[in-house]
Amino acid sequence: MRADRLVSLVLLLRQRGRLTAETLARELEVSTRTVLRDIEALSAAGVPVHAERGRHGGFALLPGFRTELTGLNHDEALAVLTAGSARGEQVFGLGSALASAMRKVVDALPDSHRVSASDAAQRLLVEPETDLLSRRPVTDEVPGTTMVEVRRAVLAGRKLRIHYAATGQAPQWRTVDPIGLVTVRDVAYLLATRSGEDRTYRLSRVLAAEELPEPAQRPDRVDLDRIWRERSARFLSGGDHITVLIRMNPARREELLDTALAVRAEEPDADGWLRLEVTFQDARHAEWALWQLSTDAEALTPQSLRTLLRERAAAIAARYADSP
Structure with a gap:
């Protein structure tokens, strides 16, 4: 682990120039005392790192101390950098490892590729934390x-x-x-x-x-893709799951997909709406999901769900029939 940290420390200094011990400690998730020990170890190993005193001081490497990797072209480097910007970096607890890999890739690029790829990557954003309606994604937390x-x-x-x-x-x-x-x-x-x-x-x-x-x-x-498809099919065919035929405004399609278990079929309807066959966890789940879509969706079958939605709408209408 220390060897990886020493490499990351060198790469941070290469890419950012002069950095304080506090900044390095924050980036590497260690104490400032550990950073100082690592700096001493690098110096003893012949890495040209030196301290710069004063108010704006810190640690820096001598200019020109780096290696270059010419195997990546501009588009390949851009693809790696863009992938690293996605929230997916936290999947399976590999976020810090990906951040370290990004530093290594950027540092190894020739000057011409490194500057242009880094600038271009700033123009692309994958899966931001909120959508246009300021809704944050629901992400499972795993220790x-x-x-x-x-x-x-x-x-x-x-x-x-x-x-x-x-x-x-x-x-x-x-x-x-x-x-x-x-x-x-x-x-x-x-x-x-x-x-x-x-x-x-x-x-x-x-x-x-x-x-x-x-x-x-x-x-x-193992073929994980095949196994996942098989298990998904078994899951959808069991329990109290309910399949609903829906007509809906295509503008609300993504909202429906965020709540449904699966979409079994989809085709355009005559009036520009969509007709979908969707599976929900149970009847209560289906009733809740359709209610959120208001008049932008209509459950065509089963009749039992139509009855539930009609009774719910009638109860709401009755509640607001008269002024309080």
Whole structure:
């Protein structure tokens, strides 16, 4: 870990020039005392880092101390930098690792590529924290220590012990054979087997995790995309899920997709609206989702849902029929 930190320290000084010990400590998430020790270690190893005294002092490298990587062209460097700007950098707890990788890529570029790619990357923004309506995305929070244990077991191919809080149940410890990690709309899942049976765990419900020394029982090669499709299909076909045929204003389509479990079919309607076949968790979920869309959507089937929405609208109308 210290070797990686020393590399990051050198790259920060290369890219930003003179930096104070406090700034370096903040960037590297360590104490200023650790930074000072690292500076001494770099100097002892022959890295030309020196201290500049005074009010605007700090640490800096001698000019020209860097290596160049010519294998990346401008567009490739731009793609890497743009990807690094997305909120996806926090997926699976790899945000700090990605930040370190970005520093290495930028530092290794030739001067001509580095300046133009960095400037161009500032013109592109992927998945900002809010949309035009100032709505923040709902992102599952997974403790860093838990994420590290889960990720380590998945990549090492070892059994994993998790303290899992399933919906409506008391948390229980379970030992599973991890297969892989999947993220969908900022929600992360662990795909695993337990006693030979397929299991899918939402990572935000894993309260604690422990990598075990025993090897996991799983195939050497895996097609996560195929496994996810199969498990999604089984999930949608079970339980109290309800499928609804809807006519709706296309301007509200994304709002519907944010709440639905799945869209099974979609086609334009004669009047410019859309006709969709959508699956919801249950009837209550469907009623709530359609109510949010007001007159911009109409449930065509099932009739039971139409009845629920009509009765709800009638109750609201009755409430406001007279002045208070």
